[in-house]
Amino acid sequence: MLTRWSAARDTTDRNATVAAAEPEELAIEATDQRLDQIATAFAGVFDAESSFTFEHSDRVAARLGFSEAELVRLRRAAQLHDIGKLAVPNAILDKLGLLTGPEWEIVKQHPAHTLGVLAQVPVFRELAEDTANHHERIDGQGYFRGLTLVQLTPAARVLAVADVADALMSARPYRGPRPVDEVIALLRQGRGTQFRPDAVDAMTVSLAAAPSA
Numbered sequence: 001m002l003t004r005w006s007a008a009r010d011t012t013d014r015n016a017t018v019a020a021a022e023p024e025e026l027a028i029e030a031t032d033q034r035l036d037q038i039a040t041a042f043a044g045v046f047d048a049e050s051s052f053t054f055e056h057s058d059r060v061a062a063r064l065g066f067s068e069a070e071l072v073r074l075r076r077a078a079q080l081h082d083i084g085k086l087a088v089p090n091a092i093l094d095k096l097g098l099l100t101g102p103e104w105e106i107v108k109q110h111p112a113h114t115l116g117v118l119a120q121v122p123v124f125r126e127l128a129e130d131t132a133n134h135h136e137r138i139d140g141q142g143y144f145r146g147l148t149l150v151q152l153t154p155a156a157r158v159l160a161v162a163d164v165a166d167a168l169m170s171a172r173p174y175r176g177p178r179p180v181d182e183v184i185a186l187l188r189q190g191r192g193t194q195f196r197p198d199a200v201d202a203m204t205v206s207l208a209a210a211p212s213a
């Protein structure tokens with residue numbers, strides 16, 4: 001056994017070794033329902049506060065004409081988007097004061113970790129890029145790769161605006177949730193620079209229609 005494991009030098013080899021060792025009778029079929037359960041479970045574990053990202057992105061995407069299949073995919077991406085935060089120490093995530101430069105650099109890598117994790121899970125692999133692009137901006141000033149408008153899919157652009165709306169509307173240790181009109185004003189400031197205009201417009205209509213969300 002030792003030889004088999006020690007032969008698995010890189011991640012790909014290791015994954016292949018693990019997959020080959022999986023008893024056939026224990027293999028679980030990846031049904032749609034099961035994938036949703038997995039995504040929901042992860043969302044609950046790593047970021048209980050961002051449940052609204054899922055609802056926001058869903059409403060915005062519906063307004064933008066996403067198909068039902070695209071909505072299903074986006075819901076999973078929304079639930080899994082911050083899974084990479086598991087790689088960021090809690091001392092940084094929960095810090096009350098301003099982050100230092102090096103701490104901020106660590107936080108900015110969390111989407112890279114999201115990409116790394118999801119790309120290794122076959123059933124989520126095709127979601128990995130969109131999910132990891134939730135902090136990218138259409139003007140190229142986002143993180144972690146500084147992608148631009150043409151490199152970002154509609155799903156990634158919806159996720160970006162929904163994530164910020166969620167962050168603004170959630171209470172933080174150092175502030176309460178911001179009121180809806182303030183959230184709308186802040187999102188509009190990023191219209192055309194941070195966010196794609198149609199995504200902001202759909203988001204603001206959605207927020208105005210459901211102020212208690």
Ligand SMILES: [Fe+2]
Pocket residue numbers: 081082110111134135
């Ligand atoms: Fe994030």
Ligand SMILES: [Fe+2]
Pocket residue numbers: 050053081082163
């Ligand atoms: Fe987030």
